[in-house]
Amino acid sequence: MTIFLHILLTNIVPMSIVIGLGIILQKAFSLDIKTLSKLNFYLFSPAFMFQLLYTTEISGSLVGQTLLFLLLFMFLQYIVIEIIVRLRGYKPSMSSSMRNSVLFYNSANYGIPLNQLAFAGNPLTLAVQVIIMMTQSLIPNTYGIYNVNAHKADMKQVWKTIFSMPIIYVIPVALSLRGFNVAIPQPVMVPIEYLYNAFIGTALITLGVQLGNMNWKIKKEQIIDVSISNVLRLIVGPLLAAFVVFLVDLAVGLEPIVAAALIVSSAVPTSLSSVLLAVEFDNEPEFASQSVFFSTLFSIITVTVVIFLVQMNG
Template structure:
């Protein structure tokens, strides 16, 4: 019960409050969601990625283990997704939206606080989460962009959009600067910190604005699809992760951190991609909202079953 209340009070309620403010202010002022989306993609997201990668010590051995897990885990999720997509006979836009809602999970503003809660601020497990967050930032800005545009644009245009994403340059720069011990000038450190601190609030606010722009309720067909996406994310995700850590026989602490990292709800990136490229915006928004609300139960259950708290 303590874990349940902690997650509710310190994670779900703060997220819900900011989302609610986005809904309210959009209803009052009719905000420009395209501008908010661009601020997230081109400013705040690269800043938090640089700050975490530059400021976190990660060994080469741990880096390799986590990347191997992540690769196999993502392939397993993708295979399960393809089976569902074929059974449901989704078209191009819905296929991309469904993939994004399951493959992209909230490893930053939800995953990091949950990691800190479950493992009492352990620096080792935090390093694991930062690596996962790095990959979960890189993939939406590459594969995610390709997926939502593949059915309506040619490769040249898609490639141009992907190469314009700052995150794909920020990651190697941050890793190289940390690896070669390159100091960050004080004024840049302060500026990056301000922008990084704004990421969570702006991403959640953008989700609220998108939800506030929706007309009417959820159709029965959309409700079914959202339920499928949420189940694949919150239930199948940690089960697949458990299978992968057993496959590689990883140590107990690393295994627990990876399973917890896989149990979090759908990423805000799926909404930002849907808004930025006009692809199934209502479905993406509802998937994030429903999975975040239900995660209070499922994430608590995962933490409890792992006995890590």
């Protein structure tokens, strides 16, 4: 119990406090969530991703191991979701929103600070989380946009939207500059570092503002669907991740701390990007918002349990 409380107080509570400040600010001042989202989406997040990819030591073997994990993990998640979607008989819009609520998880503004706290800033686990964040940044901005619009007609606009996403260009630029050992001039690097340092706090505040902007009461007809989403994301997700880690370890071998980082990374709540996509393309925004809110709320307990179990078995 002492270890459990230590994890709760040192890993989860600090993030919850910042998120809570965002909720308070929203209730007090009614902040413009779209402006905050655009700042995160077009400025802080790309700068954060660029800085991490440009400066973090990431070996080819670690990239291969992490991508193999992600491929198997998301494949198994997708199969489980499709079974649920078919059993529940969802309409196309609800099917896509359910997929997004489970497949897209908060690997950035929740996952990065969680990783830093849970593993005491270990550069190896940070590298794992950076690769996951990179993948989780690309997928919502490509497949996610396609997913919520696949049942609609204007696919030309969909592709235009996909190719306007800054993260698509930031990732290859950062990797190329690092790969060719291109030095970035200080007048350019310093602003990038400023934006990088502002990312985590701003992102957590933005998440709090978004949660504070939601209807905190869940509708009766949505209880089952939101519960399914939360169970798949917070409970089934880490269980599947542990199974995939076992398979990857058998196939290529994993360092224990890498295995732990992969499992913890899978336990975070639904990504805010699922809400942004739902709002932007008018695709079940209420369900998406409720899924993010309640998964974030319940993750205070579930993530603590996952970290506790990983450390006990590490």
